[in-house]
Amino acid sequence: MAAAGPLQGVRVLDFGWAWAGPYGCTLLAFLGAEVIKIEGQKRPDYSRRMSMTTGQTFDNLDQSTVFNDMNLNKESLAVDLSNPKGVTMVKRLVGLSDVVMGNMRPGVMDRLGLGYDDLRRLKPDIIMCWSSAAGSTGPYRGHVGYAPTFALLGGISHLTRYPDSPPTLLSGSIDAASGTTFALAALLALNHRLRTGRGQFVDVSSTEAIAVFSGHAVLEYALNHRVQGPLGNEDEAMAPHNVYPCQDDDTWITIAVATDQEWRALVGALGGPGWAQDPRFAASQGRWLHRQELDRHLEAWTRQRTDHEAMALLQAAGVAAVPSFNNRQIYEDPHTQARGVFTKMRHPAIGERIVMRPPWLLSDTPAAITAPAPLLGQHTAHILRDLLGLTEPAIAELKAEGVVYDPTPPLPD
Amino acid sequence: MADALARGADALEGIKVLELGSLVAAPYCAKLLADMGAEVVKVEPPAGDPARARGPFFKDLPDPETSALYLYLNTNKRGITLNLEVASGRALLQELLAQVDVFIEDTPPGRLEEWGLPLAHLRQLYPGLIVTSITPFGRTGPYRRYRAYDINLFHGGGQGFMVRNDALGKRPPLTGGGYLAEFDGGLSAAVATLGALYHQGLTGLGQHLDCSIQEAVMALERATLTRYPNEVAGSATTPLSAGSRGRSGMSGTQPCKDGWVTIAALEEHQWAGLMKLIGAPPGSLRPTPELDELLRAWLAAHTMDEIYHGAEALSVPAGRLHTSKDLLASAQLQAREFFQSIDHPRTGALPYPTAGYRMSATPWRARRPAPLLGQHNTEVYCGWLQRSQVELTRLADAGAI
Numbered sequence: 001m002a003a004a005g006p007l008q009g010v011r012v013l014d015f016g017w018a019w020a021g022p023y024g025c026t027l028l029a030f031l032g033a034e035v036i037k038i039e040g041q042k043r044p045d046y047s048r049r050m051s052m053t054t055g056q057t058f059d060n061l062d063q064s065t066v067f068n069d070m071n072l073n074k075e076s077l078a079v080d081l082s083n084p085k086g087v088t089m090v091k092r093l094v095g096l097s098d099v100v101m102g103n104m105r106p107g108v109m110d111r112l113g114l115g116y117d118d119l120r121r122l123k124p125d126i127i128m129c130w131s132s133a134a135g136s137t138g139p140y141r142g143h144v145g146y147a148p149t150f151a152l153l154g155g156i157s158h159l160t161r162y163p164d165s166p167p168t169l170l171s172g173s174i175d176a177a178s179g180t181t182f183a184l185a186a187l188l189a190l191n192h193r194l195r196t197g198r199g200q201f202v203d204v205s206s207t208e209a210i211a212v213f214s215g216h217a218v219l220e221y222a223l224n225h226r227v228q229g230p231l232g233n234e235d236e237a238m239a240p241h242n243v244y245p246c247q248d249d250d251t252w253i254t255i256a257v258a259t260d261q262e263w264r265a266l267v268g269a270l271g272g273p274g275w276a277q278d279p280r281f282a283a284s285q286g287r288w289l290h291r292q293e294l295d296r297h298l299e300a301w302t303r304q305r306t307d308h309e310a311m312a313l314l315q316a317a318g319v320a321a322v323p324s325f326n327n328r329q330i331y332e333d334p335h336t337q338a339r340g341v342f343t344k345m346r347h348p349a350i351g352e353r354i355v356m357r358p359p360w361l362l363s364d365t366p367a368a369i370t371a372p373a374p375l376l377g378q379h380t381a382h383i384l385r386d387l388l389g390l391t392e393p394a395i396a397e398l399k400a401e402g403v404v405y406d407p408t409p410p411l412p413d
Numbered sequence: 414m415a416d417a418l419a420r421g422a423d424a425l426e427g428i429k430v431l432e433l434g435s436l437v438a439a440p441y442c443a444k445l446l447a448d449m450g451a452e453v454v455k456v457e458p459p460a461g462d463p464a465r466a467r468g469p470f471f472k473d474l475p476d477p478e479t480s481a482l483y484l485y486l487n488t489n490k491r492g493i494t495l496n497l498e499v500a501s502g503r504a505l506l507q508e509l510l511a512q513v514d515v516f517i518e519d520t521p522p523g524r525l526e527e528w529g530l531p532l533a534h535l536r537q538l539y540p541g542l543i544v545t546s547i548t549p550f551g552r553t554g555p556y557r558r559y560r561a562y563d564i565n566l567f568h569g570g571g572q573g574f575m576v577r578n579d580a581l582g583k584r585p586p587l588t589g590g591g592y593l594a595e596f597d598g599g600l601s602a603a604v605a606t607l608g609a610l611y612h613q614g615l616t617g618l619g620q621h622l623d624c625s626i627q628e629a630v631m632a633l634e635r636a637t638l639t640r641y642p643n644e645v646a647g648s649a650t651t652p653l654s655a656g657s658r659g660r661s662g663m664s665g666t667q668p669c670k671d672g673w674v675t676i677a678a679l680e681e682h683q684w685a686g687l688m689k690l691i692g693a694p695p696g697s698l699r700p701t702p703e704l705d706e707l708l709r710a711w712l713a714a715h716t717m718d719e720i721y722h723g724a725e726a727l728s729v730p731a732g733r734l735h736t737s738k739d740l741l742a743s744a745q746l747q748a749r750e751f752f753q754s755i756d757h758p759r760t761g762a763l764p765y766p767t768a769g770y771r772m773s774a775t776p777w778r779a780r781r782p783a784p785l786l787g788q789h790n791t792e793v794y795c796g797w798l799q800r801s802q803v804e805l806t807r808l809a810d811a812g813a814i
Contacts (some may be wrong), residue, residue, distance in 0.1 A: 006612030149732030159590020209769030
């Protein structure tokens with residue numbers, strides 16, 4: 001086993017569902033935490049069945065590639081929480097855990113006898129970190145939502161559109177950003193507990209996790225009573241600043257120039273064309289005012305080149321220029337390959353998969369993918385025996401009563 | 414109040430952070446720590462963080478002290494000026510690093526080495542120091558020295574292509590609004606930093622974190638971006654962009670009487686709720702062109718608020734458009750005190766967004782507005798580094814600060 005991540009020794013119980021909850025726990029698992037996913041067979045995580053983001057559906061609860069991507073490095077305890085004995089098992093696990101996380105609708109855990117007040121009686125320094133669409137307080141506390149609703153309610157959709165197009169919903173990234181915020185909140189509480197010995201309850205709102213990205217727009221409204229409008233690919237001050245078509249069909253390059261120095265570098269990289277000597281383009285304000293004309297000149301240049309040629313020429317001169325990569329390009333790109341962003345792993349029910357490693361390189365306690373997402377109930381026996389100390393007959397009895405489950409036998413090939 | 418100020422009332426109380434960051438990603442990472450009580454000192458060049466030159470400005474008058482972007486990203490920090498172009502400035506940086514737990518920096522790879530402060534040397538000098546490097550493409554690989562602004566990183570991370578959904582047709586891939594790639598880069602780096610800080614709290618040992626903004630943007634689309642190598646590499650050549658969104662005609666945003674809404678009736682009971690809401694005939698179990706038409710007509714006859722509240726009352730996930738003005742007016746955000754007023758000497762009091770989380774024992778607190786340029790030079794150089802006022806003047810005269 002390689003060196004483990006910085007959260008080695010931290011145990012997390014994950015009651016997550018869909019993306020925002022599970023992905024937050026996965027980030028902690030990337031950092032070395034032991035994450036146990038608590039799932040029932042009656043209502044398993046719906047990422048095991050379908051994905052709104054990718055449009056895929058899966059026939060078998062263990063064959064969801066999307067579930068795999070969002071639940072790497074975890075263990076799975078399959079337990080029926082509608083059975084009091086199931087709740088008792090979970091309560092015993094809480095006593096052995098550091099953090100309880102999830103994103104079911106506020107109130108669900110309280111009804112199960114697993115609310116924060118219940119949990120801290122079991123373990124006084126427990127951290128409970130709960131995420132929901134609108135948060136656990138306020139008039140909309142019971143509301144339900146997914147990434148598209150967070151994007152629209154959180155204000156980012158309004159800023160992500162052409163002035164003449166509908167607001168866009170971005171994509172699953174909105175859920176994952178909410179999940180990243182969820183991980184951040186848990187880590188803040190863990191750091192606090194480390195120095196004070198105290199746990200706490202943390203209430204995450206997915207809508208607010210997105211609304212913080214509009215902070216400057218909110219302040220602009222407060223300052224000037226003006227609603228910041230959608231800019232498409234333009235910028236309020238920079239020009240050129242756009243996405244330009246390249247030689248091959250549906251290939252594009254982004255170019256952004258902020259300073260006079262960068263402008264001179266751009267002109268030099270283009271070979272000092274006559275149009276660029278126009279005094280209207282000499283200063284940033286003039287470039288911005290005449291940005292559409294500027295864009296036409298640049299487009300004539302980018303259309304003669306591939307996106308990679310344009311990037312290499314412009315970057316060599318010190319100009320910020322990067323293609324708008326599609327899935328294939330980003331996978332085949334020499335930079336992502338050199339940094340080992342994509343790695344292979346084997347999933348027992350899916351087979352060999354290419355997955356994306358954690359987005360940070362830690363020098364001394366590496367974050368890493370150490371295991372695929374668990375089959376439903378894959379670690380039930382291990383957890384009951386090795387963590388809770390149950391005997392084999394006791395485990396067999398719980399299974400026979402339908403309180404806990406082993407994984408479904410794999411499908412024959 | 415006494416309770417709130419008691420020891421341990423801040424999640425990161427006692428943690429000292431030095432930020433050498435510009436624009437959005439690194440300053441946002443440091444702000445996330447400052448908001449939770451870390452003592453963050455922001456180092457700016459004498460000309461200031463370039464975010465000060467970005468608008469929007471108070472009354473639209475360019476002023477390095479009233480940039481909304483700068484004010485938002487730098488609340489709760491102290492600020493000093495330091496000229497790292499001169500040797501005496503670089504010596505001060507090294508002295509400051511001796512004082513802190515975390516160094517958040519966004520210098521281009523190679524710059525610290527040019528300054529005579531290579532990472533290996535810093536780590537040897539200060540074994541407990543966490544160095545969080547936040548750069549566009551990370552510190553290794555062929556693009557490590559490439560320049561990139563937010564637009565370049567959003568598209569370079571593969572998300573621009575995904576935002577272009579059916580509604581945009583063949584228009585160019587679209588950029589996430591308002592520095593989204595940089596925010597995601599800063600947020601991701603803060604997660605890694607807090608992981609390393611936990612380890613440092615247990616062991617006393619620091620480390621170096623290489624955080625690529627491109628990878629932070631990519632990570633959020635890990636399930637979509639990996640479809641290419643897993644599903645079509647070697648066979649089909651058509652790259653997959655983002656997938657469909659939900660069921661049939663409800664994908665994307667839909668126009669309604671007074672704006673835009675989205676409905677995500679993904680599960681069967683949610684679909685049933687939606688059918689009830691729009692008065693669909695019994696037995697409408699799955700989408701049909703007729704039901705899509707009925708839905709569109711129903712949306713066109715109702716307002717954003719009617720649709721949002723009507724849907725949520727039936728447990729149907731729904732959203733309505735929120736602009737910055739709407740966010741400020743949201744009953745939910747107001748009830749949760751999502752905005753807190755912070756006074757600033759040049760703009761007066763403004764409502765600032767707080768955070769996506771409420772911590773019961775260590776609540777978000779406004780401690781101070783964003784610093785004026787060099788506002789805390791005396792406090793930091795004379796306090797942390799024990800320089801006298803005379804020495805401070807000499808440093809200023811020598812162009813070091």
